[in-house]
Amino acid sequence: MKPHPASRDVVIAAVALIVVLAIPLFHRSPAFEDFIIRLSAMALFATSLNLPVGNTGMVSFGHGMFYGLGAYAFALMMQMTDLSLPVAAVLAVSITTLASFCVGAICVRLSTDYFAFITLAFQMLFYSVVISWQSLTGGDQGLRGGIPRREIFGFELSSQLHLYQFCSVVAVLGLLALRHVSTSPLGQTLRMIRDNEDRASFLGVVLWRARLLAFTIAGAFAGLGGVLAALFVSGAYPELADWPNSGQAIFAVMLGGINSFLGPALGAAILLALNDAVTRFTEYYGLVLGIVILAFAVGFRRGVLDFLRLAWPRSSK
């Protein structure tokens, strides 16, 4: 008998976490730790986006709004109140959840193209609020002054090693939770909606409710990614909520493979590595990225993990 899938996922997550946490014991590399910290935020962002995009078939082009909102809410609470870090993080994620619920409630009934537009419009609305509300957000300069790095559970987050450990733990737990959502009956329902919404509807699924739930959960985890991003940059910047960031997330999802759970996380890793490598050689990052995107979209037509799964059908299923 095969092991229960949920326990298998927990084992994989635990092994991955142990490996990631063990690496600094043998070899300290600031560049690598930096990469993992950024990746933890980006992986949560991209994987959460795949819940509406890959699982449900709703192309949201405004996901950066929730990433930015999580970052701003967290950074502002840390700066303006004496809340401890976990409380501020939980509150920031709650605010993001509420926001994505409200945006989702307005958007989910629209058809695909309109949905992409209006989520983008909400994101740009949020972006213009951030830019114009200078007294609160610092406008286009971003929120400066740093985040007070309060100690939690013996973690001293001003140390890079502790931030690395903290971000890895949060990211792995977040991904595990998302994995659980995606394999749950809700996740199955979402895939049914994606494949045939009429049939799902005939079977008694309330389409908008399931879609709204997916959208809200995705927003919540994007907010968690935003919290990690705020910790890394020690502040919050409008770019986090700007459209190229949403574009990057969509590309990460597609690059890794929309039909594989770990695809978006892998895509985020490739994208970040590409970014680091290319910016070392040229300032024309967009040119290189654009060509890579074209190669994948027009050439391979699918992401890396989906490609591998097609090549070796049984190996990863």
Next chain:
Amino acid sequence: MDLDALGACLTTPACVVTQATSGLIVGMLLFLVAAGVTLIFGVLKIVNFAHGTFYMLGGYVAYSALGATDSYALAVLSATLAMALFGVVFERALMSRVYGSNVLMQLLVCYAVVLIFDDVVKIVWGPEFHAMGMPPAFQVPPLFIAGGVVPPFYAVLIVIAALIAIVLGLGLSMTRLGKTVRAAAINSQMVSALGINTTLLFAIVFAVGGGLAGLAGALAAPVRSLSPGMGFSILIESFIVTVIGGMGSIGGALVSALLIGMVRAFGTIGFPQFTDGLIYIVMIAILLLRPQGLFGRSP
């Protein structure tokens, strides 16, 4: 927020004329870009996220052409033709390969083109802002209408855009090509089955859309500055225009482009910090009340 200033402006004819003219300019330029977006969507059911790039390149081509020939008319013409050609190449080389795929692939191809050409513009023309300046023919004293200042170039721009709107509207409703385009918008497979070359038709639609965006870029160049990111802001606004007007409706695009232009022109006085936000709010409100847009067919 400064509602007093807005009230004061609305009661002064001079201010109303000046702001309405600038609103017309913004609206007409938006219309030219949005008409292409809505045309391409209507026929191909594709949202062209790269349309702002056509506009940007049109502006830069006109800038260089003016430098080379010293004739603004030639500059406008070359920008229009170059972007019509660019539209065809874009459609044939890239978009036609993702027609059957999901929206995500189409979006990514466009996103890639936006990224690539933003950098190409930086390489060819440099990352700094360029100002084309008013062409010599239009360096004449402004017109005064009811005390409001109207530069002659503005008047010409409005007339050109209005002519385009009329030609486009008549062309779609009266000519054989226009009828084919409208038929393809309803059922392109049926059109193809009737023996009409839809591949050619799709390329023509992209050529018209690209040409209009190039024309808009060339017309905008004297009144706005040129910069590598200029395509994106007009893209977002032209999306808002198409969504408000109803996707696929040229008349709707005209009305909503003018609406957005006016909101922008008078919004700058009443809400100087939040003009963009105001436009998004208008769009969200309309989508909530009438999801298919003002002139759209219900889905």
